[in-house]
Each structure stands twice: as C-alpha cells, then as structure tokens.
Amino acid sequence: MQKSLHIDPGKCTGCLQCEAACSLENEGMFNPSKSRIKVFTFHDEGRFVPYTCTQCDEAWCMQACPVDAIVLNPSNGSKDVLSDVCVGCKVCTIACPFGTINYNTDTGKVVKCDLCGGDPACATACPTDAITYIDANATGLDKMRAWASKTDNATT
Amino acid sequence: MAWTRKLLRVNLSAGTCTTEALNMDWANDYLGQRGLATRYLVEEVDPKCDPLGPDNKFIMATGPLTGTNASTGGRYSCLCKSPLTNALACSNSGGFFGAEMKFAGWDMIIFEGKAASPTYLSIENDQVELISADDLWGKSVWEADKMLRAKHQDPQIRIAAVGRSAEAGNLYAAVVNDLHRAAGRSGVGTVMASKNLKAVVIRGTRGISNVADPKAFMAATTAAKTVLAENPVTGQGLPAYGTQVLMNVINEVGALPTRNMRETQFEGAADVSGEAMHEPRKSDGKPNLTTNGACYACTIACGRISTIDRTHFSVKDKPEYWIASGGLEYEAAWALGPDTGVNDIDALTYANFLCNEDGMDPISFGSTLAAAMELFEEGLITTEHTGGMELKFGSAEALCWAAEVAATGEGFGAELGLGSKRLCEKYGRPELSMTVKGQEFPAYDPRGIQGMGLAYATSNRGACHLRGYTVASEILGIPEKTDPLDTNGKPGLVKAFQDATAAVDSAGLCVFTTFAWTMDDISPQVDAACEGDWSTERMMEVGERIWNMERVFNMAAGVGADQDTLPKRLLNEVANSGPASGKVSGLPEMLPEYYELRGWSKEGAVTDSVKQKFNLPA
Numbered sequence: 001m002q003k004s005l006h007i008d009p010g011k012c013t014g015c016l017q018c019e020a021a022c023s024l025e026n027e028g029m030f031n032p033s034k035s036r037i038k039v040f041t042f043h044d045e046g047r048f049v050p051y052t053c054t055q056c057d058e059a060w061c062m063q064a065c066p067v068d069a070i071v072l073n074p075s076n077g078s079k080d081v082l083s084d085v086c087v088g089c090k091v092c093t094i095a096c097p098f099g100t101i102n103y104n105t106d107t108g109k110v111v112k113c114d115l116c117g118g119d120p121a122c123a124t125a126c127p128t129d130a131i132t133y134i135d136a137n138a139t140g141l142d143k144m145r146a147w148a149s150k151t152d153n154a155t156t
Numbered sequence: 157m158a159w160t161r162k163l164l165r166v167n168l169s170a171g172t173c174t175t176e177a178l179n180m181d182w183a184n185d186y187l188g189q190r191g192l193a194t195r196y197l198v199e200e201v202d203p204k205c206d207p208l209g210p211d212n213k214f215i216m217a218t219g220p221l222t223g224t225n226a227s228t229g230g231r232y233s234c235l236c237k238s239p240l241t242n243a244l245a246c247s248n249s250g251g252f253f254g255a256e257m258k259f260a261g262w263d264m265i266i267f268e269g270k271a272a273s274p275t276y277l278s279i280e281n282d283q284v285e286l287i288s289a290d291d292l293w294g295k296s297v298w299e300a301d302k303m304l305r306a307k308h309q310d311p312q313i314r315i316a317a318v319g320r321s322a323e324a325g326n327l328y329a330a331v332v333n334d335l336h337r338a339a340g341r342s343g344v345g346t347v348m349a350s351k352n353l354k355a356v357v358i359r360g361t362r363g364i365s366n367v368a369d370p371k372a373f374m375a376a377t378t379a380a381k382t383v384l385a386e387n388p389v390t391g392q393g394l395p396a397y398g399t400q401v402l403m404n405v406i407n408e409v410g411a412l413p414t415r416n417m418r419e420t421q422f423e424g425a426a427d428v429s430g431e432a433m434h435e436p437r438k439s440d441g442k443p444n445l446t447t448n449g450a451c452y453a454c455t456i457a458c459g460r461i462s463t464i465d466r467t468h469f470s471v472k473d474k475p476e477y478w479i480a481s482g483g484l485e486y487e488a489a490w491a492l493g494p495d496t497g498v499n500d501i502d503a504l505t506y507a508n509f510l511c512n513e514d515g516m517d518p519i520s521f522g523s524t525l526a527a528a529m530e531l532f533e534e535g536l537i538t539t540e541h542t543g544g545m546e547l548k549f550g551s552a553e554a555l556c557w558a559a560e561v562a563a564t565g566e567g568f569g570a571e572l573g574l575g576s577k578r579l580c581e582k583y584g585r586p587e588l589s590m591t592v593k594g595q596e597f598p599a600y601d602p603r604g605i606q607g608m609g610l611a612y613a614t615s616n617r618g619a620c621h622l623r624g625y626t627v628a629s630e631i632l633g634i635p636e637k638t639d640p641l642d643t644n645g646k647p648g649l650v651k652a653f654q655d656a657t658a659a660v661d662s663a664g665l666c667v668f669t670t671f672a673w674t675m676d677d678i679s680p681q682v683d684a685a686c687e688g689d690w691s692t693e694r695m696m697e698v699g700e701r702i703w704n705m706e707r708v709f710n711m712a713a714g715v716g717a718d719q720d721t722l723p724k725r726l727l728n729e730v731a732n733s734g735p736a737s738g739k740v741s742g743l744p745e746m747l748p749e750y751y752e753l754r755g756w757s758k759e760g761a762v763t764d765s766v767k768q769k770f771n772l773p774a
Contacts (some may be wrong), residue, residue, distance in 0.1 A: 013450035020225040030259075030363055031364070032255075062711075
C-alpha cells in the first residue's frame with residue numbers, strides 16, 4: 001500500500017515538534033530552519049498550517065532538473081534529491097508551484113521531503129495527529145466520515 | 157551537552173557585543189536558565205544597586221533543554237534586580253524566542269549599562285549588532301513587531317520587546333515575545349526599558365546538535381511525552397480549557413480571591429471561566445476561544461487564542477482588535493475579573509490584549525486596579541484623580557479604561573503603574589495592598605489553600621504561584637492529595653515544590669509539565685542531554701541550591717525575613733463564604749517549621765552551614 005502524508009491544519013497547535021523531528025532525522029540536529037516541513041502561523045486568524053511536499057505524480061521539480069538529480073522512489077512514491085548529483089542550480093525551486101523544494105546555503109544543494117524513506121518523522125512526532133501517514137488511496141476518508149456524521153440519520 | 161557554551165555580553169553604555177565561554181563549573185552546579193543566570197547575577201550585580209540604574213543588569217537565559225524536542229523545551233527567563241520588589245526578578249516565558257536564541261548559538265545574553273538612546277539588538281547567529289530604535293520608541297510591542305518585520309524582511313525572525321508601559325516606567329512591565337507570550341512578572345520589562353533597550357530580534361539557523369546521548373534522549377523525551385498525553389490534566393484539561401480549567405474549581409473550593417481579596421468566592425466566576433470561553437456568543441455565534449496554541453515543542457498546548465466580540469463596547473469602533481490573539485489564562489482572567497469584580501469575558505479579553513500589546517503583567521495590573529477600586533470605594537481616590545471615570549468594582553468600562561491608560565502610562569495610568577503597594581501607600585492605606593515584598597498576589601486565596609500562604613510569603617520574587625504551586629497537591633491531588641484547609645505538613649510540601657520548580661525552570665522546561673511529570677520523568681531527559689550524571693537527587697539538590705542563592709541575594713538587597721509575611725487582611729480577616737469560611741491564613745504556624753526544614757536560623761537567615769553545603773558564593 002502506498003501511503004502519503006495527510007495534513008489536517010485544524011488539529012495543529014503550532015508546537016513545531018514536526019520541524020524539530022524533521023531536522024533531527026535529516027540534518028542530525030534540532031534546527032527548524034532546516035526542516036522540510038514548515039508550520040505557518042496566521043496569527044490574526046488564529047490558524048496553524050503545516051505544509052510540505054505533496055510528492056506530485058508529475059513532479060515538476062523532477063521534470064525541470066537538468067542533471068536528473070531528483071528521482072522517484074518507487075517504494076513510497078517520494079521524489080528524492082540525489083545530493084551527490086545535484087549541482088545547486090535551483091531550477092527545481094522555480095519549477096515547483098508550491099515552494100516545497102528549497103536551496104540549502106550550507107551544502108549548496110537543494111532539499112525536499114523524502115518521506116524519511118517511508119517512515120516520516122514529522123508524523124511520528126506530531127502530538128495531535130495533525131500530520132498522519134496514511135493510505136494514499138483514501139486520504140479523504142476522515143473528511144468523508146466527518147461529513148457522513150452530519151447526515152440526517154446519523155446518530156449524534 | 158545541550159548547552160551552546162556561549163554567552164553574549166552586550167555593554168549598552170559602550171555599545172559593544174562580546175562573546176564569552178559559558179562558565180561550565182557554574183552550569184554543573186546550577187544547570188541553566190533560572191539557576192545559572194542567577195549565579196551570574198549574584199556574581200555581577202550589587203544587591204544594593206538601583207534597579208533602574210545602569211549598574212543593574214538584564215539577563216536573558218535559556219536552559220540546556222531549550223530548543224530540543226523535549227516537550228515544552230522552549231522556555232527562557234529574564235533576570236535582573238526587580239524595581240517592583242527590590243528582590244531578584246526572574247520571569248519565565250514560552251513562545252518561540254527562547255528556542256531561537258539557542259538555535260542562534262547562545263545560552264545567555266547579559267545586558268549591562270545603559271544605551272545613550274533607544275536601541276535594539278539584532279542577532280543572526282554570530283552576527284550581532286546594536287541598532288538605533290529611535291523609530292520604535294513610543295510604539296507598542298505589536299507595532300514595534302510589525303515595524304521590525306518590515307525592516308528585516310525576514311518572516312522567520314523572533315522578537316522580544318517592551319511596550320509603552322515599560323517606557324513610561326510602569327513598575328510591572330513585561331518583556332513580550334512572539335506578540336503574546338511574556339516574561340511577565342516583577343517588572344523585568346521596566347528594567348529592559350530603563351536601559352533604552354526596546355527589543356531583541358533573533359534569527360538562528362545553527363540548531364542544536366550536541367545532545368550528549370541522542371538515543372537515550374529520544375527515548376526519554378518520547379516516554380515523557382506519553383506521560384503528558386495520558387494524564388487527564390495535561391492530556392485533556394489543559395488543551396481544552398487552558399489554565400482557565402481552574403476558574404470554577406478554585407471558586408468552588410472557596411479560594412478565588414474576589415474584589416481585592418475581601419472575599420474568597422466570586423458570583424460571576426462561571427461567566428469568565430474556561431468553559432465560558434467555549435460558549436457561542438449571541439452576536440456572531442462564535443465562541444471567545446478561537447483555538448488552542450502551543451509554545452515551542454509543547455505537546456500540551458494550553459495557550460488560548462481568542463477573539464473579542466466585535467459588537468462589544470471595548471472594540472466596536474476598533475477593527476484592529478478584531479483579530480485572534482493571546483486569550484485569557486487563569487491568572488490573568490482572575491486578576492482582570494474576580495479581583496476587580498468584573499464578569500464580562502470580552503472586557504477581560506480586551507484588557508488582556510492590551511496587557512500583551514503594551515507589555516504589562518496582567519496579574520499586577522488587575523490586582524493594582526482592584527486596590528484602586530477599593531480606595532475609590534473609600535473615597536480616597538475620586539473622579540478628580542481619574543478624570544471622571546468611576547472606578548467601581550464590577551465595572552467593565554472602568555477595567556477597559558484602566559487598561560488603556562496604564563498601557564501608555566498617561567494620566568491616572570501612571571498611578572496604576574506604581575503597583576498596588578506604592579499606590580496604597582500614596583493614598584494612605586498601605587494595608588489595602590494585596591502584595592508580598594511589593595508584588596501582587598496571583599489567583600489563589602491562602603485562606604482556602606493554606607500551603608499557598610506559606611509559598612507566597614517565602615517566595616523569592618514576592619507573591620507568586622510559580623515558585624511553589626502547592627495547589628497541585630492541595631486541590632488537584634498531584635502528586636498526592638493534601639487538605640487545603642490544614643497547615644500540617646505544608647512547610648515540607650512548600651519546600652519540595654519550591655526546590656523542584658527551580659530545577660524544572662533551570663532545565664528550560666515548563667512547570668505545567670509537573671501536573672503529570674515527577675522529577676523522575678524530567679531527570680532522565682536532562683541526564684541524556686547533558687554531560688555527567690543528572691539524577692533526580694542531583695536535580696533536587698540543584699533546585700535547593702538555587703533557592704538558597706536567591707534568598708542570599710535578597711537578604712543582601714535588604715529584602716529580609718521581615719518580609720516573609722502576608723497582608724493583614726489574609727492573616728486577620730476570615731473568609732466569609734465557602735469551604736474556607738471562618739479561616740484565616742495559618743502562616744504563623746507554618747513559617748518556623750519552614751525555616752527549620754530549610755536549615756535557616758530562627759530569624760530566617762541562610763546559615764553558614766547551608767552556604768557551605770551548597771557551595772554558595774561567599
């Protein structure tokens with residue numbers, strides 16, 4: 001079963017445990033500035049929204065890369081950056097419509113979410129289930145259930 | 157090792173910023189944050205200095221767990237000699253500023269001297285710079301935050317700043333970070349402003365990569381998070397209702413100080429409770445509470461994010477307050493509500509917004525207003541003083557007006573900025589001030605929760621709930637239930653809570669974790685992060701060492717054992733309703749035993765043998 005990250009901003013408290021976990025997993029340190037997942041705070045609205053790569057099927061970052069440094073990981077569908085191939089041209093960062101692939105000035109390479117090879121640390125760290133790793137074929141199941149519960153004949 | 161081992165010293169008089177190695181001998185004895193910064197303060201600040209003069213220092217300090225993924229590991233503290241109490245001030249704050257300071261590579265920042273003109277400090281990792289704040293002076297925290305963001309063009313900076321209240325010399329001004337988290341108590345913001353320091357802006361991208369035993373650390377933090385999640389208080393009560401979960405509970409046990417602590421129960425408590433914050437209002441069908449929010453790395457998320465009813469008189473013509481922002485926590489709700497007799501939750505939320513916007517401690521503000529209301533009732537303060545406003549208990553209009561004038565220090569706002577003690581002295585009724593060592597009480601009446609009377613009287617920063625929260629035991633049964641109306645056993649309980657809290661603070665963790673965590677949950681996290689053996693016993697020893705050192709500083713500052721007392725109202729006037737009816741505080745029964753347990757003299761002095769035992773500076 002292929003899985004994907006599922007994000008429910010309504011459950012997010014903005015604690016940044018996901019960013020701490022991501023940076024630890026991928027950079028070996030607690031360093032939110034190097035996290036591949038970012039939580040955006042919309043202060044005046046009182047909203048917290050985690051955001052990261054959705055692993056597009058037709059991944060424009062991968063299409064745009066002139067040196068084929070971004071490759072499909074067939075086991076989990078993630079598009080992974082091969083650091084030793086990446087030349088740091090940043091064309092992928094322009095191609096990505098969502099901004100979720102970024103240049104790292106320390107390494108001269110780009111970084112993006114690779115689903116931690118199939119066990120995303122952000123989802124494990126999230127204390128409120130705002131970030132989960134679930135069946136990619138049914139990411140709408142929670143919303144369906146929520147709306148189903150609002151139908152007239154549902155018990156409340 | 158989790159410390160960055162680096163300290164930034166900023167001499168504001170000379171305009172210099174220098175890097176120093178952290179004193180690791182001291183870190184081994186005092187851990188970090190509150191404890192370690194107190195050690196520096198004791199070394200460097202004359203206890204007799206003028207708190208608002210250039211000889212006082214202002215320290216921002218993180219702990220070894222600040223910035224890690226330990227739950228609640230985002231705390232920092234502001235320390236200095238307090239202008240409100242003349243004792244040691246140490247105010248703790250959450251949000252994201254403390255963690256960012258650590259990510260930038262700094263354990264601590266020591267500000268000394270005084271800048272010639274308004275200044276702010278900009279930190280981007282190793283690049284530190286003092287920059288003119290002429291344009292920021294006279295602006296609120298919220299406005300300064302906006303201006304700094306526009307100037308720095310970096311959405312990820314974290315900002316701590318003081319507001320107009322601090323600039324005006326309000327003696328309980330706070331340092332506000334991340335718009336609505338505050339190092340709130342004892343006037344640390346007043347001291348920051350007295351140095352012409354408007355703000356500290358930090359961007360840190362270095363991270364923390366030196367945890368001593370990463371594997372053990374992950375195991376310890378993960379296990380501890382599970383404990384928080386499974387505990388009914390930290391797993392359910394606090395996320396749902398915040399600390400406001402306490403409003404109805406404390407009212408029911410008859411320990412909710414009301415109308416300047418004349419009474420111990422408030423008839424309007426339910427109207428301003430955590431439950432009330434969930435109630436949809438008539439005007440727009442939305443509740444006061446918009447959502448709950450967490451500080452850095454916190455898996456509890458007790459923070460309240462609220463909106464004010466747009467049709468409420470306080471904001472109907474002020475769209476700038478129609479936003480979601482930091483809502484009512486229990487202590488603020490109590491001081492702004494029951495203590496002033498106001499049961500209008502939107503008025504309380506508005507006053508709370510203003511406290512955040514211009515950096516005032518809502519506890520001291522509300523409590524000072526309550527004293528002013530009693531003085532008004534007695535005819536000592538009149539509409540001539542206030543410019544027409546009737547300062548009546550229960551008046552939401554008076555509360556909102558008072559917050560507005562205190563926030564800027566204009567007119568009667570300057571009187572309110574004196575704090576309760578000086579205000580009551582000025583108007584000839586010092587006994588109406590509900591303070592210890594000059595600092596206003598928080599939200600637990602010692603007649604109904606006896607342990608808190610001793611905790612307040614002996615707190616090293618004046619009346620405070622966060623120095624020894626025996627409410628946990630006496631009301632909530634954590635770690636075990638004790639009778640709140642009984643003084644027996646309370647000296648030992650108070651001492652244990654005081655010592656443990658000092659250690660928790662010094663780690664960089666939030667004391668609210670201790671609703672669920674014991675020191676046995678905390679010490680493995682510290683032990684895995686830091687070099688050396690950090691057992692529960694050592695943590696408790698560190699806590700006791702810190703407590704004694706704070707006391708030594710205060711004694712030298714002239715804040716002695718004669719101030720280990722409570723206002724006469726609490727010692728002589730009985731509670732008039734509820735379970736505590738007929739009770740006064742039993743402080744006199746508890747204090748001698750407390751001194752004895754501490755190993756102090758009968759007069760409350762820290763003895764030479766205690767100083768030697770804890771290796772305190774001579």
